[in-house]
Amino acid sequence: MRIAIASGKGGTGKTFLAVNLALKAAETQTTLLMDLDVEEPNGGIFIQADAADVHKVTRAIPIWDPGACNLCGKCISWCKFNAIIKLGEMILVMPPLCHSCYACSELCPMQALPMEQQSLGEIRHLKLGKLDFTESKLDIGLEQSSPLIERTLEFADEHFGDKELQLLDSPPGTACAMVSAVKTVDYVILISEPTPFGLFDLNLAVETVRQLGLPFSVVINRDGIGNNDIYKYLEKEKIQLLAKIPHQREIAEMYSRGEIIYQQVPAVDEALNQILSKIRSLS
Amino acid sequence: MRIIFTSTGEGWDAKIDPRFGRTDYILVYDEEKDELVAHDNREIMEVAHGAGPKTAQKIHEFKADVLITGNGPGGNAAGILKTMPLKIFIRAGGMSIREAYEAYKDDALEPGA
Amino acid sequence: MKEIVIISGKGGTGKSSICAALAYVAKEELVVADCDVDAADLHLILNPKNSEVQDFYSGVLAEIDPDKCIACGLCQQICRFAAIEPHEKTYRVIDLECEGCGYCYYVCPQDAITLIDQNVGKFLISDTRYGCTLVHAHLGIGADNSGKLVAKVKSEAKTRAKTEQKAYILADGSPGIGCPVIASLAGADYVILVTESSKSGLSDLKRVQELVTKFQIPSACIVNKADINPGVTSDIHKYLAKNKIHHMGDIPYAEDFHKAIAMGRCLIEENETRWLPIFSEYWHDIKEKI
Numbered sequence: 001m002r003i004a005i006a007s008g009k010g011g012t013g014k015t016f017l018a019v020n021l022a023l024k025a026a027e028t029q030t031t032l033l034m035d036l037d038v039e040e041p042n043g044g045i046f047i048q049a050d051a052a053d054v055h056k057v058t059r060a061i062p063i064w065d066p067g068a069c070n071l072c073g074k075c076i077s078w079c080k081f082n083a084i085i086k087l088g089e090m091i092l093v094m095p096p097l098c099h100s101c102y103a104c105s106e107l108c109p110m111q112a113l114p115m116e117q118q119s120l121g122e123i124r125h126l127k128l129g130k131l132d133f134t135e136s137k138l139d140i141g142l143e144q145s146s147p148l149i150e151r152t153l154e155f156a157d158e159h160f161g162d163k164e165l166q167l168l169d170s171p172p173g174t175a176c177a178m179v180s181a182v183k184t185v186d187y188v189i190l191i192s193e194p195t196p197f198g199l200f201d202l203n204l205a206v207e208t209v210r211q212l213g214l215p216f217s218v219v220i221n222r223d224g225i226g227n228n229d230i231y232k233y234l235e236k237e238k239i240q241l242l243a244k245i246p247h248q249r250e251i252a253e254m255y256s257r258g259e260i261i262y263q264q265v266p267a268v269d270e271a272l273n274q275i276l277s278k279i280r281s282l283s
Numbered sequence: 284m285r286i287i288f289t290s291t292g293e294g295w296d297a298k299i300d301p302r303f304g305r306t307d308y309i310l311v312y313d314e315e316k317d318e319l320v321a322h323d324n325r326e327i328m329e330v331a332h333g334a335g336p337k338t339a340q341k342i343h344e345f346k347a348d349v350l351i352t353g354n355g356p357g358g359n360a361a362g363i364l365k366t367m368p369l370k371i372f373i374r375a376g377g378m379s380i381r382e383a384y385e386a387y388k389d390d391a392l393e394p395g396a
Numbered sequence: 397m398k399e400i401v402i403i404s405g406k407g408g409t410g411k412s413s414i415c416a417a418l419a420y421v422a423k424e425e426l427v428v429a430d431c432d433v434d435a436a437d438l439h440l441i442l443n444p445k446n447s448e449v450q451d452f453y454s455g456v457l458a459e460i461d462p463d464k465c466i467a468c469g470l471c472q473q474i475c476r477f478a479a480i481e482p483h484e485k486t487y488r489v490i491d492l493e494c495e496g497c498g499y500c501y502y503v504c505p506q507d508a509i510t511l512i513d514q515n516v517g518k519f520l521i522s523d524t525r526y527g528c529t530l531v532h533a534h535l536g537i538g539a540d541n542s543g544k545l546v547a548k549v550k551s552e553a554k555t556r557a558k559t560e561q562k563a564y565i566l567a568d569g570s571p572g573i574g575c576p577v578i579a580s581l582a583g584a585d586y587v588i589l590v591t592e593s594s595k596s597g598l599s600d601l602k603r604v605q606e607l608v609t610k611f612q613i614p615s616a617c618i619v620n621k622a623d624i625n626p627g628v629t630s631d632i633h634k635y636l637a638k639n640k641i642h643h644m645g646d647i648p649y650a651e652d653f654h655k656a657i658a659m660g661r662c663l664i665e666e667n668e669t670r671w672l673p674i675f676s677e678y679w680h681d682i683k684e685k686i
Binding site for chain 1: 499
């Protein structure tokens with residue numbers, strides 16, 4: 001069972017829920033948590049172990065062969081991502097802009113742009129009892145999240161396919177990176193908060209998962225702030241409200257210290273129980 | 284010396300465009316010929332990603348010795364500019380081209396990385 | 397005209413609330429640009445009306461003409477994104493998977509493939525209830541924010557500021573460290589970093605400051621929820637001092653942030669006695685520093 005925890009915007013408690021849910025689930029079942037917020041992964045602040053193994057992730061990039069090139073410049077006009085430029089008699093490929101589509105490499109009449117594997121980022125893996133945790137991080141200067149997210153999911157299939165529960169802490173927003181992470185899962189849990197900002201962003205996230213045809217339900221964080229509009233929205237849209245996590249200043253304080261919360265706050269523990277019983281009913 | 288300015292307009296009174304990659308115009312001043320030529324760069328608005336490298340490529344074609352701009356170029360463009368024998372000065376945003384040129388002559392501009 | 401950009405590495409730090417409060421204080425002097433297109437929330441407080449709406453296009457998607465397609469399958473073979481699938485004896489493009497690289501278009505022997513400009517969202521110029529103009533955008537689902545869109549929002553804001561003779565542009569910047577945030581920073585005269593007192597707040601602040609340093613733009617920082625974790629707050633203060641980032645001030649954890657948003661108001665409208673002096677002071681500080 002693979003489940004994504006997602007939200008329309010950042011800062012709604014996505015990592016908080018993913019980390020606490022994973023640790024709680026791992027008390028009784030083998031669990032994998034993947035932090036796929038590859039631009040700014042923060043799950044590692046909360047889950048720490050003495051030893052971590054690091055896996056390098058690569059992808060194919062065209063490498064210019066000056067000996068073969070006749071400087072015809074066709075590659076530059078083919079590349080829709082402006083990843084190739086010509087400086088005098090030199091062709092320059094810019095890895096941050098390249099989408100690894102192979103067009104320039106395979107269409108080049110001189111075969112002067114062979115594809116080679118280049119570093120994309122890394123996956124840090126660590127183990128804590130029944131929990132396996134991976135954190136993927138893009139190399140500095142690179143900015144396309146989707147390829148690393150896809151590699152991480154493949155990595156998970158290869159090494160952790162046997163885990164009873166696989167949780168994804170997906171990238172925020174509803175753009176390409178979030179879609180890449182979410183489209184492979186069995187179920188999505190959306191987290192939001194009861195404010196007009198939360199409602200607006202939840203609505204975008206709901207439209208996205210609906211368009212992907214995925215089953216989903218919603219967890220409301222910081223219940224008690226704001227107003228009831230989000231609950232009216234859920235009712236009107238016939239969306240299941242899976243759990244509410246109350247708004248308490250002490251939760252924010254514990255979180256800011258990088259602490260695990262459910263063992264300290266019974267209301268959070270209760271919410272996690274509701275979410276886990278839903279998850280277990282799915283399989 | 285050939286000096287390049289990122290600019291919001293065409294002549295000496297135009298302002299330095301603080302943006303590097305997405306600058307509206309590229310102005311090239313040839314000191315020997317005392318000639319200021321403006322190149323319209325506004326097609327860059329249609330570029331979704333990679334505006335910096337595109338503008339850097341143009342600057343390479345203009346074969347200048349000095350670049351005067353506002354904010355520093357982004358990472359991709361900075362890497363390309365490093366391959367050129369080019370002196371970069373920044374923080375001239377808001378000055379007119381003339382003011383920026385005079386400041387350069389007076390050694391009053393801040394060198395860029 | 398000066399451009400001030402507010403950014404924060406992570407979401408939920410109160411960036412948009414702070415942006416709205418500054419807009420309230422300086423409404424006579426500025427045009428607001430919402431470049432946080434992925435989570436464009438400012439309009440929920442500023443209540444835009446009389447919007448001038450334009451479609452926004454970015455990138456392309458491939459489309460196969462089934463009448464011209466001879467089902468040779470070459471496009472499917474070369475597509476690295478598995479975006480082409482057999483469909484009713486020919487092939488079709490799965491829009492959500494297509495990266496718009498154009499490779500299939502270049503190789504199709506029948507010219508059966510066209511590249512269609514992709515409508516990724518809407519771009520709006522609006523009046524607001526504060527009286528200042530708001531330039532903002534709404535992206536379609538799965539569409540990526542881009543440097544192009546951010547640059548357009550900002551350049552439109554600049555044009556407006558010129559015609560309205562406003563001295564400042566206040567931009568709510570994009571999150572993350574990619575192309576959109578680079579476009580948010582390009583051309584900025586001053587950057588305000590909003591962070592929160594938490595371990596993730598500090599690590600995200602460091603990531604985003606690296607970018608600001610690259611552009612060599614002077615920056616200042618507001619630490620929100622500063623009393624949540626005094627230890628981290630003091631680490632943030634040390635970091636600011638060490639990196640020569642002007643420390644504008646600390647804001648204690650305040651329920652007013654949520655209350656104000658819930659009412660569709662900014663902090664100052666929620667509690668004028670408490671917040672007006674703080675944000676007037678911030679605005680004064682910003683103008684002095686520029």
